[in-house]
Amino acid sequence: MVSVATLSATHGEAISGYSYGFLDAISRREIRRALLKAVAIPGYQVPFGSRELPIARGWGTGGLQITLSLIGPGDILKVIDQGDDASVNAQNLRRLAEKTSGIETTTETARATIIQTRHRVPEERLRSDQVLVLQCPIPEPLRRVEPSTSVARRMHAEGDYSRMWLAIYEDIVRRGELGGAAGYPVLVNGRYIMAPTPIPRWDIPRLDMAECLFLIGAGREKRVYAVPPYTSVVPLEFEDYRFEVESFPGQRCARCGSGDSFLDEVNLADGSRLFTCSDTAFCDAMQQNEEVVRW
């Protein structure tokens, strides 16, 4: 039985109001320990004691707990949702981080040391001094074929992914090609099938042998996982049916003219349709003719 004295000794800072970065010291250490194991075992989902935050479950508490465990006074934080810094949800998460730590924030990808993102990888190549924290709704890539987490855990333990391969094959039978949904399953370090979070196929190749560290947080499902730099990340494919990214034939961004970024579709009132860059910071930089390092 833990004594009151022990708990009080390690809880000093929480008693006098909110801690720096909202989380108390014990929660932070728990997440930090889990993150270190996640990095040591690329693609493996580490269970952790996910805490409740003032933001709803399913709205980014996993990514937020990672960010809040990472940040210190020297960091600069960028938060995006669907590639957009101005999105209501991104603003809300950024605000919570700011309010609880006073951390400097930015919309410029190159200036950030930590980028928290929902469902996109920035168009600008990330460096070795940057960490990309991805918000994840469903960390279990096998959920598609197996709803039970305990059964899925056994499948991962045994490396028995036959049912997953079968499901991918069935997509080909039904549709004539590999499935196209966001969050396409990948094999990490030749060992674990991983859910890359619902990023478009466009972003999947960026995870492979990157210079930056990727940390993925699922708050509601209580898992964190990681892809270290220079780690192999390969989408599941067959020799005769290869993985392909989305294409936007003949389309360019209506704001910056880029023909080489993931585009959002905008349907206008007059029935016409145009496209703009999903990554708004990239789009801004292109419009201002700034130098942008690509993946």
Next chain:
Amino acid sequence: MGYTAVRGGLDAIQNAEALVAAMPHCSDNPIDVRQVEAHLAIAVDRVMSEGGLIDPGLAAIAIKQAEGDLIEAAFLIRAYRSTLPRLGYSLPTDGSRMVVLRRISSIFRDIPGGQVLGLTRDYTQRLLDFDLLRSAAGHPPGQPPREVADPPAFPGVIGFLRNEGLLAPAPPEPSEDEPFDVTRMPLRFPAPRSAALQVLARGEAGAMLMLAYSSMRGYGGVGHGALGELRYGELSVRISHPITGRPVAIGHVRATEVHYLSGGHGSLQEGEAEEYYLGYGLVAGRDERKAISMAILDASLRYARPDDTQPVAQQEFVLTHVDSIESSGFVEHLKLPHYVTFQAGLQRSRKFKEMMGAAANG
């Protein structure tokens, strides 16, 4: 061109916040949190129970702030709870030490201590009382309560079944094992019983009611049993004094406790002599519906037949889906932008449609 990207996300949130903040004040007669606490006590109990934090004053604030959305209020309480320092753990207690305010048993007509109906609506007639339109302060009608000089003892009813060997004896003393704490560690399946009970105690009342009801109607589990005993009253909270190590009472909480009996488990082939299994429900505050549901679920998870594939018998299914903060968060997260993921799918759908059209014509 003429297309302007949508901006102003921060303004939108701030305006929404201003609206929300105005709601509790936007009438000539705003409700006082003390009124919430006094007159919406069942709602307060529910918010404390699902929030996992026993403080009626805080729960009342949450209910007012959330405009009566009890799941939202429980969320406020949970988030607040996360910020509180954990000072220690109370000593185990047991229901037989409860100061009883209400206590009934359905399995025997009369029991030592008697059937104490207490405060219950069960036998009232559900007629809307239009007298409530007239707000009247002052004392309630009828006789004032009087003190009972020597309250009777209320030995647990299941004791009789245990004495006869029809129900397994209680474990000899409180378990040495630390209870699993779901607020600290993620659940792993199979989960220990302490984890399951904690999840159920904080579980969403409606979700648990639905599952218990389905079991009673034959969809798996052991929902065809009986109510051994239901108690509502005060439980003393005791901790180990940090210096002397002796138990000291620091307060009390009100709780509802249920013993549910699932019967007919005896088996000639398996040499199983004990007929009855016990399902346990313990809920903060006054919530008999949830305590009964909890006991049915506890029994179903432990004693359903091995070949029972219904959801109510699957520990992972039940424990994963009864948490209101998690379920509401995820269901409502669909309101977040998903246009990138949708775009990824849209491309494919269009391509597929084209392909089908070509196939039809070709």
Next chain:
Amino acid sequence: MSTTPLITPRASREQRAFRALLDAMSRPGSVHRLESGSQPGAAILALFEALVDHEVSFAVVPPAAETTEAILRLTGSRLAPVSEAAYVLATGPGIEVALANACTGDPEYPDRGATVIAVVESLAAEPGSGLDLVLQGPGINGRCSLRVAGLPPRAVPLFLERNAEVPLGVDLVLLAPDGRLTCLPRYTRIQEAN
């Protein structure tokens, strides 16, 4: 919250130590620096302060009463046998004992494999005197060199042996008294350069 919370000195130390560990674990063989006092054992305490509390266990091999006391007082953690502890502090020949006996986790939970913190004499990224290692694996672009002084002779073979069945395995942190550290997570392949 009317004012932004300030970071306490302890929280700041822990955050910087954690970031050093995270960088080191993400880039095995890269050498990072813990800020710690100059007293003997300060680097060890800086690491334990950041990682360990009453929710996990640790072991010290060979047993050292003063260090153990200091860690217990600082973290509120608890001692466990080497084969069960989550964090194993090892010095000298204890490094071999730790690597040979630390827990490697189980197939469904390889993260339960221990972290061994081996105190060495010195660490550098450039080859030189001492043991010259060549590393490959996740986090490393091609190959990486590491010079370590103070690793007992069986340490590398034991590391490779206990990690032969990854994802089960043990993760190694090398810590020098001056606060330099590097990490060798279980997937790292190590060769001794001749």
